[in-house]
Amino acid sequence: MAEIQGKADSGGKGGKKRAKKMSTRIDMTPMVDLAFLLLTFFMLTTTFAKPTVMQLTMPVKKTDDVEDTKIKASQAMTILLGKEDKAYYYFGLNTPNDPTVPKVELKVTDYSANGIRKVILDRQREAGGSEERAPIILIKPTEDAKYRNMVDILDEMNITNQKKYALVKVPKEDVDLIKEAAL
Structure with a gap:
């Protein structure tokens, strides 16, 4: 609440009468209370x-009577991280x-929209929706790949609406292929 407190008259000599100066004191307590109530609300x-x-569908455990899924070479695309x-x-x-x-011809790209995403989308267009x-x-992550790269490539699968993909251990042949490309 606002209070107005006045000074006592000093009762001095006569002369010019001056207007009494009143000091104003504003109590901020209600405003602070209101601020905390609004903040809490x-x-x-x-x-x-x-x-x-992201929804991941994991395969069932492999048994003796179930063999590995075979894929056609014409459909396969391998991404090495x-x-x-x-x-x-x-x-x-x-x-x-x-x-x-x-x-196979190994090519290099990055995880940008003009990188691996463009490659995946071009490959999907070649299929013509069939x-x-x-x-x-x-998807084959090497030992040198970072976890962020794995998340990035899974995001790209989601962004490009790629339905069929698998995380696979990288074989020695693919590691050798990367080493040959680095030379």
Whole structure:
């Protein structure tokens, strides 16, 4: 509440009469109370940002009567997650021991929109929406890859609406392919 306090008259000599100067004191307690009430109200009624999660479908455990899923070389696209935020990719299957299959051509890109995303989208356009020709992406993180690279490539799978992809252990042949490309 606002209070007005006046000074007592000094009762001096006569002469000019001056107007009494009154001091003003404003009590800030109600305003502070109101501020804390509003702050408490908005803190309790707000909804916090909910964390977003990505749905991953994990395969069932392998048994003796179930064999590995075979994919066509024409559908296969392999992405190798390398060091220094590089993504290596090739089309087809890397089978250096099979002389009938041509050697794959390893290409390098990054995780930007004009990098691996453009490659995936181009590959999907080549399939023309056909389910039989739709690309199957094999993601193979190397030991030099960072966790952030793994999250980035999974985000790219989600952004490009890629339905079929798998996380696979990187074989020695693919590691050798990266070493050859570095030379």
